[in-house]
Amino acid sequence: MMTVAQLNSIRDRVRKELLIREPHNRLVVGVGTVGIAAGAREIMAAAMEVVNTLGLDMVVVGEDLSVPAEQMPVVRFIGADGEEITFTSVTASKIREIVKDLADKVGTAENA
Amino acid sequence: MGLIRSHVLVCAGTGCVSSGCKMMQEAMQQALERHGLSSEIKVVETGCFGFCKEGPIVMVYPEGTFYCQVKPEDVEELVSEHLLKGRIVERLLYKEPVSERAISLFNDIGFYQKQQRVALRNCGKINPESIEEYIARDGYQALAKAVTQMTPTQVIEMVSESGLRGRGGGGFPAGRKWEFARVAQGDIKYVVCNADEGDPGAFMDRSILEGDPHSVVEAMAIAGYAIGAKQGYVYVRAEYPIAVERLSIAIKQARELGLLGKNIFGSGFDFDLGIRLGAGAFVCGEETALLTSIEGHRGTPRPRPPYPAVKGLWGKPTLINNVETFANIPVIILHGPAKFKSIGTDTSPGTKVFALAGNINNTGLVEVPMGTTLREIVYDIGGGIPGGKAFKACQTGGPSGGCLPAELLDTPVDYDSLTAAGSMMGSGGLIVMDEDNCMVDVARFFLEFTQDESCGKCVPCREGTKRMLEILERITNGEGVAGDIELLEELAEVISRTSLCGLGQTAPNPVLATLKFFRDEYEAHIYEKRCPAGVCQALLSYAIVAEKCKGCGLCKKVCPVDAISGDLRQPHTIDKDKCIKCGACVAKCPFKAISR
Amino acid sequence: MDEKKCAGCSSNTTTDPRYQELAQVIEQYRDMEGALIMVLHRAQEIFGYLPEDVQKIVAKELDLPLSEVYGVTTFYSYFSLKPRGKYRIAVCLGTACYVRGAAELVSAIEKELGIKVNDTTEDARFTLEVSRCIGACGLAPVMTINDDVYGRLTPDKIPEILAKYE
Numbered sequence: 001m002m003t004v005a006q007l008n009s010i011r012d013r014v015r016k017e018l019l020i021r022e023p024h025n026r027l028v029v030g031v032g033t034v035g036i037a038a039g040a041r042e043i044m045a046a047a048m049e050v051v052n053t054l055g056l057d058m059v060v061v062g063e064d065l066s067v068p069a070e071q072m073p074v075v076r077f078i079g080a081d082g083e084e085i086t087f088t089s090v091t092a093s094k095i096r097e098i099v100k101d102l103a104d105k106v107g108t109a110e111n112a
Numbered sequence: 113m114g115l116i117r118s119h120v121l122v123c124a125g126t127g128c129v130s131s132g133c134k135m136m137q138e139a140m141q142q143a144l145e146r147h148g149l150s151s152e153i154k155v156v157e158t159g160c161f162g163f164c165k166e167g168p169i170v171m172v173y174p175e176g177t178f179y180c181q182v183k184p185e186d187v188e189e190l191v192s193e194h195l196l197k198g199r200i201v202e203r204l205l206y207k208e209p210v211s212e213r214a215i216s217l218f219n220d221i222g223f224y225q226k227q228q229r230v231a232l233r234n235c236g237k238i239n240p241e242s243i244e245e246y247i248a249r250d251g252y253q254a255l256a257k258a259v260t261q262m263t264p265t266q267v268i269e270m271v272s273e274s275g276l277r278g279r280g281g282g283g284f285p286a287g288r289k290w291e292f293a294r295v296a297q298g299d300i301k302y303v304v305c306n307a308d309e310g311d312p313g314a315f316m317d318r319s320i321l322e323g324d325p326h327s328v329v330e331a332m333a334i335a336g337y338a339i340g341a342k343q344g345y346v347y348v349r350a351e352y353p354i355a356v357e358r359l360s361i362a363i364k365q366a367r368e369l370g371l372l373g374k375n376i377f378g379s380g381f382d383f384d385l386g387i388r389l390g391a392g393a394f395v396c397g398e399e400t401a402l403l404t405s406i407e408g409h410r411g412t413p414r415p416r417p418p419y420p421a422v423k424g425l426w427g428k429p430t431l432i433n434n435v436e437t438f439a440n441i442p443v444i445i446l447h448g449p450a451k452f453k454s455i456g457t458d459t460s461p462g463t464k465v466f467a468l469a470g471n472i473n474n475t476g477l478v479e480v481p482m483g484t485t486l487r488e489i490v491y492d493i494g495g496g497i498p499g500g501k502a503f504k505a506c507q508t509g510g511p512s513g514g515c516l517p518a519e520l521l522d523t524p525v526d527y528d529s530l531t532a533a534g535s536m537m538g539s540g541g542l543i544v545m546d547e548d549n550c551m552v553d554v555a556r557f558f559l560e561f562t563q564d565e566s567c568g569k570c571v572p573c574r575e576g577t578k579r580m581l582e583i584l585e586r587i588t589n590g591e592g593v594a595g596d597i598e599l600l601e602e603l604a605e606v607i608s609r610t611s612l613c614g615l616g617q618t619a620p621n622p623v624l625a626t627l628k629f630f631r632d633e634y635e636a637h638i639y640e641k642r643c644p645a646g647v648c649q650a651l652l653s654y655a656i657v658a659e660k661c662k663g664c665g666l667c668k669k670v671c672p673v674d675a676i677s678g679d680l681r682q683p684h685t686i687d688k689d690k691c692i693k694c695g696a697c698v699a700k701c702p703f704k705a706i707s708r
Numbered sequence: 709m710d711e712k713k714c715a716g717c718s719s720n721t722t723t724d725p726r727y728q729e730l731a732q733v734i735e736q737y738r739d740m741e742g743a744l745i746m747v748l749h750r751a752q753e754i755f756g757y758l759p760e761d762v763q764k765i766v767a768k769e770l771d772l773p774l775s776e777v778y779g780v781t782t783f784y785s786y787f788s789l790k791p792r793g794k795y796r797i798a799v800c801l802g803t804a805c806y807v808r809g810a811a812e813l814v815s816a817i818e819k820e821l822g823i824k825v826n827d828t829t830e831d832a833r834f835t836l837e838v839s840r841c842i843g844a845c846g847l848a849p850v851m852t853i854n855d856d857v858y859g860r861l862t863p864d865k866i867p868e869i870l871a872k873y874e
Contacts, residue, residue, distance in 0.1 A: 007252055011248050018238075126842070127844050313804045314843075315843030350786050353855070388742075393783060405745065408742030408743060408745050408780070409744075409780065411783065467804075469848055470807045507803065541845075543807060557803070
């Protein structure tokens, strides 16, 4: 027999996975050819890891962002309300801090 | 990376399967592995997106990019450009027919803009073979609420209050049907889902079963709780193998989690479901015939009353609703009747799913609020008629319905308006016909269908439809005589008044509706021996227009009976005595010089 | 004997594995109320059609009069009493397909195979049937060959498609 509490716990767990299909807050990593050469894939991995550990209501997206090559790798936060913040010359350690700083703004997936 | 950052949804509905989505999906999986992306990108099979014409459809999340007509050879570019480098592959996007503008977001496409998805809420959004994804979108919450917080009477009051009417065609208030079954005397009762979608041209029930089978399972359990039934059956067409498979998986998963079976949510309520296959008999869509078929017999109807709610399956009180009706139930229970009633019209609340097909640009499945006009469906959602041809009629209600002409395009789609206009809602097939469709031939087509599907139990339907068909065949063969129209009308009246079940009672409708709006076409066939649309072979007369003919000789070559003669570069002629009116020459002529 | 044509209708019911499978199916459904149609579906999957002796076995085992079994098999169009070809072509004649020229597809296939609707080719390769709406109206006109669905068809595509089925 399944209890209502068990049903809710499945719902909450899987809902987090499905946030990808209905994102509220997005963290866009510039992954064009230059971005990848500058290490965007590592940054993306690091960002996803922190988002996952903190259980944030935010999805990490790869897009070809156009910024001057010397500013790569680039990351842009796009909030549910349309707010945009762009971070340039990002590194793997920097992105961890960036995500942690955004945590309050986006909240957790639990409360999404 | 190990963490999933993107979901690639591939439509695996019958339409896209026919368009080759399986091969494309395999190619996708291989390409992801080649690029080392298979651990961070998840490919998910979903049910129908509704836009079958543009299949196979692929949707990439989180961006929400909508790709269409994706072939196996397109997959490499899609993976290396979009999934790896984040660049949208422009050439695979949907292009607006007129502006040719490429659109990447699902909701920006005209086809989807005017739609509102209630019954199809999960179709194309979740993996229909994953109960967890259904649960994540509030699945089984309505069942939990019903059995743990509500009494059966309260559940039925909520359904009544919502004003939900049967989506199978009749439009009978669902709440009243539930109430009849609840108050009926009997220790054993049944819930039955009618998934014998026989109306040719309707496929919404199939798409719901393929795309969101759990919504039906959940709703049937709620119905069981409301009326006091422990067992339900889904009667589904054997012609829908994918739907049958997904439904079986859904039932199995629900049993494993205890969402079907004994003591659901600890409430003491038991409920289980079984599947019964139809075997290709249209009459089994009629509820008493359907029950007879579940019992294992020839599916013939019986007189009502007693209604199934009183005396149904194996003589026990039985509630029968169709798939789309059930799919609305969890939404009503969870979000309340007021929200449901805020959509649609006063007498027909909610939405209706239509299967848009025929001679129209955007074919597929659309769900619109009741009260949307036919014009909005045909032009705004359906994108109008292809090839610059003129709209002639909209057929709704299948073999029980009628055709509405261009003058009535502003009719709102709801049960009462369609009936008042001379057609009916039916299960939701909406077939668009253009100037090249002959309305007499269409009426003949439907009569041929009902005559063939008549079960033979009652005389008016068995003999009457046959006589009507004979007259229609006579007319389309150019042998119609004065008085045929009047005879058709007389037969129609007797058949609809005296037949045993809905099949016979409504069988004359396509003839009556076409007579009402397109009587001139009947008269042209009978008195002028002419088919205005150029469809009825026997009434056509092929001739070559000398001014247009360049004398290329292609028609002469293709004619199977050597009826065409003429010298090279000189206008040719057709020997009318030899011509068998096959139309091969018309198809071949590069100068459109052959008239009929 | 032409092995291609032989449907094995007089084969020994004790050694032919298909009959053992049928016996298992009947056993599985024996206690189910109204099992007849479900059993016939499975029997048709096993044999490809419903030969007389299979109907007799089903009647005897389910304790039903043969007349009732025959009544059911002849009522429903999904059941076939005639052996069918290796590949079953079914052209959809639903409304959407009809208004988009399905009748011309039927003529094209008839011409290509030299058979009429409900017939089977001499070499038992193809059976041509027409079907009720299969719900792929968005791709009209459509046809199925066994489990494969072909949509957006025109008569000139027919020869190429049929050639794929050996």
